[in-house]
Amino acid sequence: MANSTTHTTGQYRASSEIAERFLAFFRERGHREVAGAPLAVPGGGTSFIIAGMQPMIPYLRGQEPPPAPRLTALQRCLRTDDADAVGTNGRKCTSFHMLGNWSIGDYGRREAITLALALLDELGLDRSRLWVTLFGGDEALGLPRDEATAHEWRRMGMPEERIVPLGAEDNLWTMGGPGPCGPCTELFMDRGVARGCGRESCLPGCACERFLEIWNLVFIEYEWLPGGTYEPLPLRSVDTGMGLERVAAVLQDAESVFETDLFMPARTRLGELVATRGREAPPGRSAPSDQTDTARLERAEARARQMIVDHARAALLALLAGVGPGHDGRGSVVRQLIRRAARQGRVLGLEQPFLGELLGPLATGHGALLTPEEQARVPELARLVTEEETRFARVLTVGLRELARLAPGPDGLVPGERLFALHADRGFPPDLAAEVLAERGLAVDWSSFARAREAHRVVSRASAARRFGKEEHERSGQRGDGGGE
Ligand SMILES: [Zn+2]
Incomplete structure (x- = not known):
């Protein structure tokens, strides 16, 4: 593919080449490559595939036998829940490509870490810029520090100061509720002090642009029970996800994912x-x-x-x-x-x-x-x-x-009924209106928006009932106003 325009450093690799190298690397090491799931799996409401491991959940939970104990895949993902963060940092995309390797009851942390380092070497990533995080333990949850992972990193020559323990919110992976879960170790590339916030506390996990998380290795080894306790799982698995856009940004020395060849x-x-x-x-x-x-x-x-x-x-x-x-x-x-x-x-x-x-x-x-x-x-x-x-x-x-004419009321908020009128009369989406106003530093009074919407509903129901009778009136009520799409 054409990529001759920019970033021709010695390490340069096109994104499609990185993806192919990743999959080939794991195929050569006994992993079966499986096709990514369709981005819009049947069912699923408004949601698309949001994580690379999502199609693997039935295998990781032991609900279905995997096609092979070692798997690798490239998965397209799309999630809009933090679309507002796009453009405020160099790493967040609404859609992204996740590369992964999985061990379903096969290898554990030693091999997962060894494989990850070998691939990073092969891709030409500078190991001296690699930092890792791991689960530092949580007394309240009754879970110990992930000492086994620390041991593996030390064994691979990772200096102690670049092994960073973090809490459950960062390094205990769960499905968002009871189910299989486990500690994870995240790999970060140090993109240089110049890109950082300059604070002394700046470490992987900092919100600034210095440390870029490129890969997460999850060791699924507990079952989180509904009562809030954790039991070791009989079948231990490894689930990993590497963000293609981010690795491409590092290898292409791009300022952000949006300056990559993609x-x-x-x-x-x-x-x-x-x-x-x-x-x-x-x-x-x-x-x-x-x-x-x-x-x-x-x-x-x-x-x-x-x-x-x-x-x-x-x-x-x-x-x-x-x-x-x-x-x-x-x-x-x-x-x-x-x-x-x-x-x-x-x-x-x-x-x-x-x-x-x-x-x-x-x-x-x-x-x-x-x-x-x-x-x-x-x-x-x-x-x-x-x-x-x-x-x-x-x-x-x-x-x-x-919107340019709207001004805040005495309470400092833009009257919500004005946004509702704009929506009802002109079809202008209220969420987009709020976004435009936010750029001017203005917030919306959503309670008056809700009141205006309710008043509008009552009026349209009444008039619909007069014109079309009860049946149409109910349908009109159900249809709502299409707001907040
Ligand atoms: Zn920082």
Whole structure:
């Protein structure tokens, strides 16, 4: 695949090559490669596959026999629960590729750690920049410090100061409730003091950009019982997940995941579109009056560029999984991704639909990570995105103009009924309105939003009952207002 544009350091590897090396490495060591699950598994409501290990849960729980005791896979994931963090740091993506190796009752921590280090060496990652965390124990839970893992890292020559014990919230992996669980050890790359916060307490787990978590090895060895106790499991397993975007960022010496080969062609195209079609000053913006203003605008634009390619990529993967923009379920997630990205285009001065034009460059960036059949579908999907964006463009223009006029009330909050009116009369999504206001440092009075919505329901029920009789009235009530999609 084409990646000749940037980052040609000695260690450079294209993302698709990293993925292939990972899978081949584990295949060569007795792991059976299994296909990733479809991003939109049947059922699952609005949710997509959110973690690389999700398809492996029946094996890890012993509910189904695995196809082999050693497995490896590349899994596409999509999760929107912290989509707001995208663009605020260099590591968070709405969609991502997880590479994993699994031992179902086969090898334990010694082999998992040995394999991980051997692969990192093979990929050319600098071992002197590797730090690890492990479970430091929890008295309240009655769980000891994971001394066995510390021992394995020491055995592999990891200096003591780069082995960092953390608490249950970081290094005790659970399914979010009773079930199989266990301590984990996370591998971080030190990206240099210059990228860090400079605090003395800066260690793996810090929110700054210095330490980037690239791989998590989970040793599933307890059953968390409903009573809150932990029992050793008879069948011990290993579950690992390596974030392809993050490893690519390290190997390509990219500032963030959004400067890797996956996103660069789309970033370049976006830059061209802004240069040729972007207006000088987006609406509601006066010329920056001082340096603080300029810095704030630059930050907003940098975030917009990252959010746009992030959301466009997530939409592309969802579309490839057969989920188009729609009113509810997963379709509403895709619609929201497209709308949020369209709105960020306005931050860059892009008034006309542009997202569809990024799908082709994204597909180029992903190269062999997309199948030839998927590559062939991209032009058709790009048209679909443009149609969706075009439908929303007028709503966006009118809504942004009205939002720019909104001011907070005496309580410091923007009256929620104004947002509701914008939604009911103009179709402007309230969550997007809240996001736009938040960028101006404004919060919404959601209680008055709820009151306005309830009043609207009562009125529409009454009028629907007059016009259509009871049956239609009930349906109208159930349909709701489609808010908060
Ligand atoms: Zn830090």
